[in-house]
Amino acid sequence: MYAQMIKTASNGIKPREEMSEEERAFQDKIDNDIKIEPRDWMPEDYRRTLIRQIGQHAHSEVVGQLPEGNWITRAPTLERKAILLAKVQDEAGHGLYLYSAAETLGVSRDELIELLHEGKMKYSSIFNYPTLNWADIGAVGWLVDGAAIVNQVALQRTSYGPYSRAMIRICKEESFHARQGYDAIRAMAFGTPEQKRQAQDALNRLWFPALMMFGPSDAESTHSEQSMAWKIKVKSNDELRQQFVDQTIPQIEYLKLDLPDPNIKWNEERGHYDFSEPDWPEFFNVIKGNGPCNVDRMKDRVAAWDDGEWVRDGLLAHARKKAARKVAAE
Amino acid sequence: MTRDEALFEFLLRMGDNTLILGHRVSEWCGHSPVLEEDIALANTALDMIGQTQLWLGLAGEVEGKGRTADNLAFLRDAWDFRNVLMVELPNGDFGQTLMRQFLYDAWSFVMTDWLKGSADERIAAIAEKAHKEVTYHLERSGDTVIGLGDGTEESHRRMQAALDYLYPYCGEMFEKDKADELLAEAGIAPDPAELRAEYDDIVGRVLAEATLAIPGGDYVHKGGRNGRMHTEHLGHLLTSMQWLQRAYPGAAW
C-alpha cells in the first residue's frame, strides 16, 4: 500500500503477563477501540512504527505527484487537465495532513523529508513505475487510488487518533480520484481502436504493480502480528489484496478489456476470484531501488528540495524581519 | 472589422493568457520548493484552466463556426494564439515564476474588475467569477514577491533579476489596437491603457515593500496579443499541450 513492508519496531508480541502496568493499560485501550491520542502514554516501539508508517504514507502522496504530473501538460482536453490538477492538488494536501499526523509523534516534516532523501525511508513501490500513455492516468486513478482506498478505508479504524482522522478525511477525496480515473479510461476503452489499445496497455502494465501495493503475501510478511495487535494494521495484506481484486474484475469486464492475467477466474467455493501472484522478485527489486523510476523520482524530489532552499530561507528571513519590526514598533 | 470579430479577438486574448500561463504554472507539479507551494501552484493553474474554459468557450460561441474551447486550445497553431509574450516565457526559477505571476495577476485583477461592469453580460459574468479567484492569486503572489524580495541577500538578488527580465514584457498588456477601440466604444471592454495607472499603483506598492527597484528604460517586448510574432517558446509548449489531439484526431477523451 502507500505504506508497505513497515518494519514493526519490536520482536513479536509480548505476552500479557510480561507487560508493564502501562503497557497493559495501553493494550486494553486498543482492545476496546479507544483511540490513542498524542499526549497518551504509548510504547516507544508503537511510536516508532507509526512514524515509519505515516511517514512512508506521506512520502507516497508527495512522490505520487510525479507520475501524474508527467501528463498534466499533455492532458487531452481542458476538462481532463482541470480534473487532473485538482486531483494532484489533493494528493499534495494528503501529504500535508499526514506529515502533520506524524508531527504529533514528535518528528518534524523536515526530518522525515531528510530521511527520504537519504534513502532511509521509502514511498510506495507503485510510484516507481512510469506513466507511458494517457490511459495510464486513468489507470492510476482507477487502480492505484482504488487500491489505496481499500487500504485506507480499513485504516480509518486504526488505533492512533490523528492517523485515523487523517484517513477519514483523505478517503472522502480518494473516491473522486478513483472515479475520475475510471471515467478517463472508460472513455478510451470505448473510444477508437488506438485508444482501446492504450487502455489495454495501461491495464496490463499497471495491474501487477497495483497488486504489489498491498505488500508481500501474509506468509512472507514477518512484521504484521504486532502491528495487528496494536491496530496500526487492521487487515492482512492478502485480505486487502483479495478485496481489491474482487471489486476490480467486474469493472474490467464492464470496460470490455481483456483480463490482465490468464489465471483470473471466479472460485465458487471460496466466493472470491483466483488470480496470479505478482512477480515478487520484481517487487523486492523495486523496493531495493531497482525499479524503472526509482532513481529519477528521487533525483526529481531532491532537486526540487535543493533548488528550493533559497526560497524557504528567503521566506523565513522575511518572516523574522517582519516579526522583529513588529516588536520594535511596539 | 465587425464588433463580433473584435469580440472574438478580445476573448482569445483573455483565454489564451490564462491557458498558456495555466500551462506554464502546471509544469511545476511536484517540483516546487515546499509542499504548500505545490498545492498553491496547482490551485492557481486549476483556476486559470477553469477561466480558459469560459473565455474560449465564449470565443467559440461568438465566432459562430462551431469551434469549442477545446478546439481553440488544442487545434490552433502558434500564429493564431493571442496571449501576451510574458506568459509563454519559460518558468525559470521559482522566483521568476512567482514574479511573472504577480505581474500578470495585478493586470488580471484590474482587468477583471473593470469587466465586471462590461456591457456584455456574458463577459461580466465570467469576470465576476474570475475576479474572486484573481484577487486571491494576487494576494498570494504579491506576498511571495514581498517575502522573497525582502528575504535573504540571495532571494533579493534573484527577485531583482526576475523583475529586470520580465518588466519589459509588462507593457504589452496595455497595448491598444482597432479591436480594443471598437470594444471600448461599446462599453464591452476597457481601453487597455486606462488600466495602467491602477496597475502601476499596485505593482509599485508591492515592489517597494519587496525592496525591489523597477528597471528603467521603456522598451516593450510585444507581438503576442496581436499574433504578429510570438517567442520561440510557444511552439514547444504547444507541441506537448496539443500532442494527443494532434496525434489522434477526432478521438473523444
Ligand SMILES: [Fe+2]
Ligand atoms: Fe492521496
Ligand SMILES: [Fe+2]
Ligand atoms: Fe493517492
Ligand SMILES: [Fe+2]
Ligand atoms: Fe488519491
